[in-house]
Amino acid sequence: MKENQYQYIKIKDYIQKNIQKGVYKDDRIESENCLAKQFHVSRMTVRQALLSLQQEGLIYTVPKKGAYVQKQKSLKTLDGLQSFSEDVSRLEGDISSQIILCQKEKTDDMKLQSLGLLDKNQEVWHIVRVRYMDREPIAYEDGYYHGGLVPDISVQVLQQSLYAYFENELQLNIAYSHQQIDACLAEQFAHYLEISKEQPLLRILQTTYLKDDVCLEYGYTYYRVDKYSFNQIAYRKKGDL
Template sequence: MARSNKKAIETPPLAKPHAIDAVSPVPLHTQIREALRRGILDGTYPPHSQMPSESQMMARFGVSRITIRQALGDLQKEGLIFKVMGKGSFVAKPKAFQSLSRLQGFGEAMAPSGYETYALLLSAREVPASAVVAQRLALEAGSPVFEIQRLRYLNREPISVDVSYFPIDIGQRLTQEDLATRDIFVILENDYGHNLTHADVQIEAISAETSLGRHLDVAEGSPLLRIERLTYAGERPIDFEFLYYRGDAFQYRLRIDRS
């Protein structure tokens, strides 16, 4: 993606991360990468600002140029920085990602990377199951289900609208929980004793309609990821969701092995 038309923010001073431990079993470039990642995620290095030069980092961390380049290369692979020939490294707008190799709630997936997450409850109500919802939850069409809509935030910016459907007894209980800061998966397992085993997931690209665009702070027609996820406890379908993620700020990743 062309970035030459963006005016870079003035280079911030090199952050003061935790000291690098030369005797640690963790490689030096990994320690530096993590220190720089913290600076990017906490805003020390704002989006589109220029990172300190390799020479500055060499002096600060007391390591070789190749070690610095290894750390920067890892950050570039993650999409946290981009390089401009002859000018250096710049901070990209971080695009969060979630691996599809594990069944996790949004907060569970984001916490290890240092992201702050919370949810705004948009609505919680009993509704008649549409044909699609009824089929997914193994109910008769028109049966009562509980719909919960949430606006999810990542580092205080809107990232997704989650529309979830539950059997009526589970959904009614969930309205009594702290849905702002707790993942529903964690509540279902730890509080309600449901053993979540697997999920069926479908992903497609769509354009934002007016309501979604307003919630996600994007223009109508902007690209979104639409995820349809049906989660099971044992063999019972327990949670059916439509998840609408901002295409410019989120991605799913999946490792595929060839046997």
Template sequence: MATTNKYMNIFQELSGEIKQGIYEPNSLLPSEHELCERFETSRETIRKALTLLSQNGFIQKMQGKGSLVLDVSKMTFPVSGLVSFKELQQSLGKNITTTVHKLELTEAEDWLSPQLECDKESLVWEIVRVRTIDGERVILDKDWLLQSSVPSLTEEVCSDSIYAHLEHHLGLNISYAKKEITVELATDEDRALLDLDGYSHIVLVRNYVHLEDTTIFQYTESRHRLDKFKFVDFARRRK
């Protein structure tokens, strides 16, 4: 295991154990010394992993006591942060599948060009994907990405992880996103592609995603069945 990735793997393993209840809320994680022995690594690597746990709301470091486990049972779908659905799927630990309904290269329309700050003639990838969680179709993700930033896309990439493709294969540096959350009437498309279970409204999360040079390259509408997700943020004051 590469040293640069080891603390991330330790973070993922410990956060998974916290979510599974192996370490219960208000209990203490093993000491740094015990974690060093368990993972056969240095104290510096363990401290990096613990810092990530703290930053993501899994633990509270208590001086002289250790790392107190926080209650993460309600942290099901974070609004803050910028993660791919595949990364989120790994943290949710549920049976999730992705179905690609559309992958098409088209020109930006009148309504879309302001979202992506581009000309109406600009070529844009349009992707429509449905997320099925534990047998129910509850999320409709609609993405538009500028071809000038993303020259190639395949259905295989879209069904797996677009962000992994962008970062690892195209070398793009995805930096930040502006998000807007509203509750809106379900559309005919929502009713056709989702199992709305009688709900007439959906939760709509709009994302405007920027690269490191501040260029916007992606606009996303993530449409959720009302009863399936509670949006929770964890905020830590930085001094």
């Protein structure tokens, strides 16, 4: 085994043991320069160790900030309709939001018109939020909401679950949603999610309906793949080969 390969494994084992012991109280791992000096190796060797740990899901990196211990991912189940707050609440994390935009907009968007989201004045709620768990950005939401069914949305409501507000305060009966899932690069969302522009995101297009088939919501949510995982239970239909 070459010397640099041995050192790479040595650094990896060192960090992994520190994670298991809970050494990194603020979750931040030593910098590349610090580790390079400590083990008398190049930063390239340190990066090899960090990359291996990241691929195993033990750490994640933030551009210009460093490497951090990867906490348990938020889990979204795809066999039920739940909000971000409901998903994260199972992990007992501290949920918060950064409000980028919240306003009623006049629009002649044909898609929103066809879904029936506009009120009599051709207005629709446009809400953009960054969702956090334990002060770490997890998801970027960009959604439109029925202009007539939702009379007002306060800042306090936007810090919590919109679904809870719709159901408990407005007495709206949310029934089902159509979801389309694909992947994209972070690009314009990178700044808000504190990741590089080249990092992939999972994107969900969600159209949500009430019990009477009235459309309530249409919008995209972009999830960090290093912070969020998805779970689906698939049932085999009778008669499938």
